[in-house]
Every structure is written in C-alpha cells, then in structure tokens.
Amino acid sequence: QQQVKQSPQSLIVQKGGISIINCAYENTAFDYFPWYQQFPGKGPALLIAIRPDVSEKKEGRFTISFNKSAKQFSLHIMDSQPGDSATYFCAASKKGGSEKLVFGKGTKLTVNP
Amino acid sequence: DVKVTQSSRYLVKRTGEKVFLECVQDMDHENMFWYRQDPGLGLRLIYFSYDVKMKEKGDIPEGYSVSREKKERFSLILESASTNQTSMYLCASRGYNEQFFGPGTRLTVL
Numbered sequence: 001q002q003q004v005k006q007s008p009q010s011l012i013v014q015k016g017g018i019s020i021i022n023c024a025y026e027n028t029a030f031d032y033f034p035w036y037q038q039f040p041g042k043g044p045a046l047l048i049a050i051r052p053d054v055s056e057k058k059e060g061r062f063t064i065s066f067n068k069s070a071k072q073f074s075l076h077i078m079d080s081q082p083g084d085s086a087t088y089f090c091a092a093s094k095k096g097g098s099e100k101l102v103f104g105k106g107t108k109l110t111v112n113p
Numbered sequence: 114d115v116k117v118t119q120s121s122r123y124l125v126k127r128t129g130e131k132v133f134l135e136c137v138q139d140m141d142h143e144n145m146f147w148y149r150q151d152p153g154l155g156l157r158l159i160y161f162s163y164d165v166k167m168k169e170k171g172d173i174p175e176g177y178s179v180s181r182e183k184k185e186r187f188s189l190i191l192e193s194a195s196t197n198q199t200s201m202y203l204c205a206s207r208g209y210n211e212q213f214f215g216p217g218t219r220l221t222v223l
Contacts, residue, residue, distance in 0.1 A: 043214035105155040
C-alpha cells in the first residue's frame with residue numbers, strides 16, 4: 001500500500017514533442033503529490049506538486065494531471081527541450097511534514113535535438 | 114532562497130574508516146532525511162528525524178547511525194565503512210509539504 005509505481009523507466013522524445021510520465025499509487029490517505037527533476041551529479045529539485053482537490057496544475061511547460069478515482073497522476077512536458085533531459089521522480093505522502101515521501105523509481109528522459 | 118547544504122560533494126574513504134556526512138538546512142524545518150541513491154534502485158530512505166535528538170529508522174538503516182543535536186543540522190555516520198556503502202548520499206529537509214534536497218555527496222569506499 002505504500003508503493004508508488006512509475007512508468008516508463010526511460011523515455012526518448014524528439015525536441016518539441018510531448019513527454020508523458022505516469023505514476024500510480026495505492027494508499028488513499030496520500031494527500032500530496034510532487035514531481036522532482038534530477039540532473040546527473042545533482043540532488044533532486046522540486047519541479048511541481050499537486051493536492052488531490054484539483055485535477056490539473058500547470059507551471060510553464062510542465063503540467064500535472066491527477067485522477068483521484070484511478071489513483072493515478074502524470075507529468076506532461078510540452079514542447080520538450082534537450083535541456084529537459086534528466087531523471088524525473090514522482091512521489092506521494094500523507095498530509096504533514098513528518099510524513100515520509102514515497103518515491104517512484106524514476107524515469108530517465110532524453111530529448112533529442 | 115531555500116538551502117540544504119552537504120559538507121562534501123565527493124569523498125573517498127577506506128574500508129573500516131568511520132565516516133561523517135553532514136547536512137545543514139536554513140529553512141527552520143523540523144523534519145530532515147538521509148537517502149542513498151543507487152542506479153536502478155531509486156531513492157532509499159536510511160534515517161529521518163522529526164525533531165532535535167529524535168530519529169527514526171528508514172528502509173535501510175543497517176550500517177548507519179545519525180545524530181541531530183541542533184535543529185538545522187543532521188549528520189549521517191558510517192561506523193565502519195564498507196565497499197557496499199559506495200553510493201550517492203542525499204540529505205533533505207521538509208516543511209509542512211515541500212521537501213528540498215541537498216546537492217548530494219558521492220562517497221567511494223575503497
């Protein structure tokens with residue numbers, strides 16, 4: 001019940017295309033769903049996050065879509081750029097800072113020029 | 114700008130040495146975490162702390178200990194380093210929702 005399943009493991013997209021990464025969870029008590037972006041040799045950086053009271057959140061070219069009934073959420077990167085090439089992690093947690101984030105295994109995105 | 118800093122970016126130690134990895138955050142967060150990251154295994158939680166002098170085991174605590182004497186500082190200790198502890202170590206701190214990571218320490222144990 002604590003798992004977050006992320007797919008695909010790796011993704012290759014052409015410049016200008018749409019990158020889509022999917023995550024699924026089981027625990028209905030999860031209340032907070034962030035996405036992290038990690039470049040090689042760096043720590044993960046918080047990219048965008050959503051709460052279950054909204055179905056979509058957009059920040060620039062990055063959009064989270066959230067489907068509460070299906071217990072799924074996804075990251076869409078519009079107009080993908082080579083600079084977006086990184087590993088992306090989804091995560092989920094219950095409400096409150098003392099709760100642990102449960103992470104997906106990560107998706108390595110490569111955007112070809 | 115929020116900041117989590119780690120004492121070293123790269124560290125090389127010998128088997129059996131005692132290793133200290135230090136992490137400092139400037140966000141007045143109560144919750145701090147240590148992870149290790151290995152290819153194909155994602156982020157694995159070693160220990161976390163939700164208050165000064167408090168600690169909880171994560172998923173892989175064996176071979177590690179931690180210390181939190183001050184709110185802003187969380188240390189990870191490898192009592193006797195082994196080659197299978199060669200990894201990227203990431204510290205993080207969390208407020209009510211958002212969690213921020215440090216830049217990581219790449220530890221190599223020879």
